[in-house]
Amino acid sequence: MAATPTEHPSTKETLPSQQGAIPYSCTNGVRTPLSSILPPLVFGTATFNHQYNHDPFSLDTTGLVTSALTHGIRAFDTSPYYGPSEQLLGNALATPFVRETFPRDSYMILTKCGRISSDEFDYSAQWVRQSIQRSLERLHTDYLDLVYCHDVEFVSPAQVLEAICELRRLRNEGKVRYIGICGYPIDVLGDMAEMILRETGEPVDCVQSYANYNLQNQTLAGSRGIQRLRNAGVEVVPNASLLGMGLLRRQGVPIGALGDFHPSSRELRSAVRDASDFCDRHGEKIEVIALRWALESWISTGASCGSRGDPASGLPWTRESNDDVGGAKLGVSVIGVSNSSELEKTMLVWRSILDGLEGGEETAKQAGRWYRAWEWSHNRRKAVQMLAEGVQEILGSWNGYAWASPDPGFVNKRVTNVKVVVGDEDAEYLTPAASPDASVLDKDEWAERSRKTDLPLR
Structure with a gap:
């Protein structure tokens, strides 16, 4: 499914039609609302990193x-902190196939700034x-369509404010379109x-939260989460x-x-292992239940701060519009594969x-899909919801638990105002692998400790 396409000197005769632009405009400083164009399914590239893979x-x-x-x-969501993720994503988007078939204005690039390594942050x-x-x-x-200040909990409010003001200057220069913050602690x-x-x-236009709306922790859905952010104009x-x-x-x-x-x-x-055993006994895998539950429920739970951008159809070369799925705002989710x-099954x-x-x-009937697809989806939702409730019963007091971020005693080791020359190969990947406290495994040790990572989904 994901084989690299064969490149041709000229693709005018052999490739599908050029894809249409996402309808963005900026007139007299008034931009198209992000909530009308951001797709509700975003491809996250944190997996293009040493944290999740031995060799990205x-x-x-x-x-x-x-x-x-x-x-x-x-x-597509990326970050300089994700090792070679930006370079790998950029190279993938620069192939002749993508350039000719998917013009730059037909997709959105989301990245981040400010986080350099596990203990280095620079928001200057x-x-x-x-x-x-x-x-x-x-x-x-x-x-760049959207830039987040990365993991704001590690720096002071004054530092965040400095970074936001500079991003807005870059926005005025046309280099950035929308601005956001991201991090872990909801408060x-x-x-x-x-x-x-x-x-x-x-x-700010956008606030991205991670690991706060899933089977183990739904804090993002409460008054401390999405409602508070909405009240702050997000x-x-x-x-x-x-x-x-x-x-x-x-x-x-x-x-x-x-x-x-x-x-x-x-x-x-x-x-979680106990909850996984519970899912096994009912012929399911916990990652299947967790992924579907989070994607499906956030569509409605996150709708108040969602988007009417066109959703991915999930089918090859088939466009889906927001109107095709009811025309309402859909909560936005970020997937990683x-x-x-993993991509095909997701x-x-x-x-x-x-x-x-x-x-x-x-819509399914008009598209020639199975006439009972809607019924299947609703029945599957009921089954997933039932097992999700079982998982949460087993997790018990761990429901809603959040680990500390940063750890107590954290010290930012970044020496600010140090000029780094863009393009310097020695400084190109200031990533978790370069962190003083990282413990890098050799390939043999990694192979023994890791297991197959395919996600069997449906």
Whole structure:
């Protein structure tokens, strides 16, 4: 499914029609609302990193990105902190096939700034500007659709404010279109969003939360989460890390080149194993239930800060519009995959979820799909919900638990105002692998500790 396409000197005769643009405009400083164009399914590329894979360069990232585009995905989320992710994504988007078939204005690129390594953060105006310029070069683009300040809980409100102001200057220069913040602690995200609105008179466009809306923790759905962010003027709140950074998997947390990076305790992992055994006894895998439950329920739970952007159809070369699935806002989710099997099965899950939305029954018939697809989707939702409730019963007091971020005693080791030359190969990948506290496994040790990572989904 995700094989790298064969390149041709000229593709005018052999490739599908050029894909249409996402309808963005900016007139007299008034931009198209992000909530009208951001696709509700975003392809996250944190997996193009040493935390999740021993060698990200061995992944067929070009094939994955190309296949994602052909199946309707029109937004990609990355970060300089994700090792070579920006470069791998940029190279995939720069192939002749993608350039000719998917023009730059037909998809959105979301990246981040400010986080350099596990214990280095630089939110200074100088570094933000340098980081954005480097991202533009790595991603082979003249502009970035959305830039987040990465993991705001690690720095002070004043530092966040400095970074936001510089991003807005870059927005005025046409290099950035929308601006957001992201991080883990829900209360900090709310504090920062409110502070930015109070101090500048303008809200951030987007706040991305991760690992706070899944089978183990639904804090993002409460009054401290999406409602507080909405009150602070935030337009869109994407939900990322639907499996809790890989916690909610039968095989346990992912083990990449950095070893076991996951912050969850032994006791929480034991509870998840018990929940996984429960799913096994009912012929399911916990990652299947967790992924489908989070994707399907966030569509409605996150709708108040969702988007009417066109969803990915999940089918090759088939366009789906928001009107085809009822025309309402849909909560935005970020998925992460490492191989073609994970992508294919995730897209099948997404297609089935869309079939169950308003208008899905008629849309399926008009598209020539199974006339009972809508009924199947609703029955599957009931089964998943039943097992999801069973998982949450087993997790017990671990429901809603959040680990500390940052750890007590954290010290930012970044020396600010240090000029880094863009393009310097020695400084190109300031990633978790370069962190002083990282423990890099050799290939043999990694192979023994890791297991197959395919997600059997439906």
